[in-house]
Each structure stands twice: as structure tokens, then as C-alpha cells.
Amino acid sequence: MTRLFAALLVVGSIAVACGSGGEGQPTGTATSERVERQATVAQQQQAAPDADVEEQPVDEAEPQQQTAAPEEEPQEQQVVELPTEIVGEHKGVRSERHVLGEPDAPVEIRYYGDFT
Amino acid sequence: MILEQLVEPGIARFVFRHFPVRGEAADFAAQVVECAAEQGGFWPLHDRFMAGDETLFTEAGLRRQITFEGLSYPEFVTCMNERRMAPLVDASKAEGEARGVAGTPSVFVNDRRVDPTFEAIDEAVKEAAGQTAQ
Numbered sequence A: 001m002t003r004l005f006a007a008l009l010v011v012g013s014i015a016v017a018c019g020s021g022g023e024g025q026p027t028g029t030a031t032s033e034r035v036e037r038q039a040t041v042a043q044q045q046q047a048a049p050d051a052d053v054e055e056q057p058v059d060e061a062e063p064q065q066q067t068a069a070p071e072e073e074p075q076e077q078q079v080v081e082l083p084t085e086i087v088g089e090h091k092g093v094r095s096e097r098h099v100l101g102e103p104d105a106p107v108e109i110r111y112y113g114d115f116t
Numbered sequence B: 001m002i003l004e005q006l007v008e009p010g011i012a013r014f015v016f017r018h019f020p021v022r023g024e025a026a027d028f029a030a031q032v033v034e035c036a037a038e039q040g041g042f043w044p045l046h047d048r049f050m051a052g053d054e055t056l057f058t059e060a061g062l063r064r065q066i067t068f069e070g071l072s073y074p075e076f077v078t079c080m081n082e083r084r085m086a087p088l089v090d091a092s093k094a095e096g097e098a099r100g101v102a103g104t105p106s107v108f109v110n111d112r113r114v115d116p117t118f119e120a121i122d123e124a125v126k127e128a129a130g131q132t133a134q
Helices: A002-078 B002-006 B023-037 B042-050 B058-069 B074-082 B086-098 B118-133
Strands: A084-092 A093-096 A107-113 B012-018 B108-109 B113-114
Touching: A093 B012, A107 B074, B002 B012, B002 B118, B012 B023, B012 B086, B023 B074, B023 B086, B058 B108, B086 B113, B108 B118, B113 B118
Parallel strands: A107 B012
Antiparallel strands: A084 A093, A107 B108, B108 B113
16 A cells, blocks of 8 residues: 555656646747747847838938038029119119129129118 | 229229128118119119118108109008018028128129228229239
């Protein structure tokens, strides 16, 4: 009886040991899957900034264009033609709007002023 | 001096550009001159402002001067109320800024910046005229 009881105890211990090991394996698999999933998420998260970086040139293209625009503006402004229709004479010289004197005069005096 | 000694003899032509830097009054005056210019009155109004005629900053004074020059005051008022000449004044100022102008008066002789004194302008004009003649 004693031997039988001892044998049953050994078998029971083995069964318990196997049972815990059997549960442990799926747990371990779930953990590894979770780790893999987390790793995948992490890769995706890492990929996201990369994707943003890849998109950035597109986004950055606009600021670059905006940055380039002010450089072009002065050129555009420089070619603005102010009206210079002939209005006759002023103080004995030929006058246009903004201009006094002959258009073919060899020298131009350009005066920037305000009236206050 | 510039007109008599440099423009009348045909040595140089004088070009005026607005560069209002002294606040709303300067901007207002520039637009007054341009709205008058719409009817051919640029230089008379330019001269009145340059002479320091403070009455041009009053409605009565403006009405008197615009009428005196034979211009239509109602047309002038419409031009002012619509700020029709604001883009032109802005363009004039922008042109100056593109040349590096920051204050007034600023003078260029054939694109070379010179001191805004008659002596400096006269010397630069004669030098430029000599170069052109060569």
C-alpha cells in the first residue's frame, strides 16, 4: 500500500509538473506573439516617422517655394511699370506723370521722397 | 536748382518715386498726388506738398487746390475713398525697397546712389553724362 501510495504520488507529481509545463508553453507563445506584435507595432511606429520623412520633401516643397517667392518678388516689383502718360509741360519742361525732362536725356535722377 | 541746371538743358530727366515712411499722413499725401495725377495734376500737387502746404491735409484746402488746378473734386474724392491709388503707391515704395531705400530723401543717378544734396547730384550727373558721351 505504501509503495502504491508513493507511486501514485510520483505519478501525480509528474502529472502536475507536465500540466504546469503545458500551460506555460502557450503562455510563452502568447508572450512571444505579443513581443512580436509589439515589435511589429514598434516597426510600424518607426516606419511612420520614416513615412513622414518621405513625405516631408513634398511638404517641404511648399515652404521652399514660399521661401523662393520673396526672392522673386523684388524682381517682379522691379518690373512694375508705373503709369507715365504724357500730360504736357511743367515749369517749361516736358512732363509725364512722375517724370520731368526729355525721355532721351542721358542721365536719370531718381528721387524717392515723401511729402511730410 | 536740379530742374533749372540739369533737367531744362536736357542733361538729365527727373523721376519721382513715392516712398512714404512717415506714417498715415505721408501715405495720404502720396495718394492725394496720385489721385490728382489721374486727372493730369501730378506735378502741381507734388510742388504744393514739397512746398510744405499744410492746408492740403484739410478737406477745405484740398477742395480749393484741386478745383484751382481745374480738376474734378468729386472724381478726386471718389478716387481717394476707394483708395484706388494705394497699389501704385505701394509698388513705388516696393521698387525703392528693392533698391535698398530705407528713408527719404534717397537719390540715385543712373542707378548709383548719391547724397541727396545738389552738389552731390550735380557732380554725379555730370560724371554720368561724361561717361555717356564717351
